[in-house]
Amino acid sequence: MQDDHFPKGLFDDDPPEPAPKAKPQPKERKPSKRTVLAVAAVPEHEALAAALPPSLKIGTSSWNYPGWAGFVWDGDYEETRLSRHGLAAYAQHPLLRSVSLDRAFYKPLERAQYAAYAAQMPEHFRFTVKAPSLIADALIREEGRGLAENSVFLDPDLAITQFVEPAVTGLGDRLGALVFQISPLPPFLLERPGEVIERIGRMLQALPDVRARLPEAVIAVEFRDPIFVAPEWSGQLVDMLRASRATYCLGLHGKMPPIEAQLPILRALWPGPLVCRWNLHRKHGAYGYEKAKQLYGNFDRIVDADIETRQALARVAAATASAGHPAIITIGNKAEGSAPRSVLALSEAIVERLRRPS
Secondary structure, three states, X not given: OOOOOOOOOOOOOOOOOOOOOOOOOOOOOOOOOOOOOEOOOOHHHHHHHHOOOOOEEEEEEOOOOHHHEOOOEOOOOOHHHHHHHOHHHHOOOXXXXXXXXXXXXXXXXXXXXXHHHHHOOOOOOEEEEEOOHHHHOOEEXXXXXXXXXXXXXXXXXXXXXXXXXXXXXXXXXXXXEEXXXXXXXXXXXXXXXXXXXXXXXXXXXXXXXXHHHOOOOEEEEEEOOHHHHOHHHHHHHHHHHHHOOOEEEEEEOOOOOOHHHHHHHHHHHOOOOEEEEEOOOHHHOOOOHHHHHHHHOOOOOOOOOOHHHHHHXXXXXXXXXXXXOOEEEEEOHHHOOOHHHHHHHHHHHHHHHHOOOO
């Protein structure tokens, strides 16, 4: 008699039922060569991002740095792969709400190229775009050396066709700021800063009203010659920017005075937006890019914390965003050693200031 407490087949002539065959395990897929994965979300970063005003967009200058692994990327990727395929992963970091398309400075981009960038980004993301050197540099250069005068410097028609229209139509509501970075001027123009300001004004006033199409977009002018923020010329600069529906871009770079000396121009333009490009630590001076690059290595950590600049920038960013105006800040690796970590430190400083009793 079969004992029901035992498996069938153990006390009768029926053979045991065969064990089910193990299902073959799927082969692990290797990531595509076109894939870049973002680092896993950090709850502290998400909470910090949630505390920032929606009108505040902070990001970095470009995104193709392998040394950001563990903070932005989930692993080690080559620079070329990050340049081509890393932007969507970059935008998954909750604190990285903006990026500067610096490549546009070296060669004008087409509408389709801008549109391809915009298609990868979430709705809250904004781009800062530099005007091509064709428009914003008074000299034709080769490897940084001025070879000849640029006959189309500040040409309004080229500014529209080669920069403003492609960027506006391609990026659409992902556009944050169009920046005319006026490269260091030759002596024959530096002797006439008032005339340069007038030429910039004529170009800007010929541009279409970008904010009529994109209310949050900003046009800004950045300089690499300190004479334009000196008291004898800053008044004319402010009047020109106001008449041109543009603003001043804080250029935090060794060729310019520190942020404290540039802020009076923004105060004179208040109320209005903030555009800032923090590119180089003040300690390196006017020609310190290569030195900073050697010192900061892989850009994987903050090496030279610039507390003074960070706190001053946090103060103006908090005030601008709290008033509901766009505030767009991009930071380079050479500002402190690692751009995304500078974004984190600046975000913490801004939130701390926002939480102070008024």
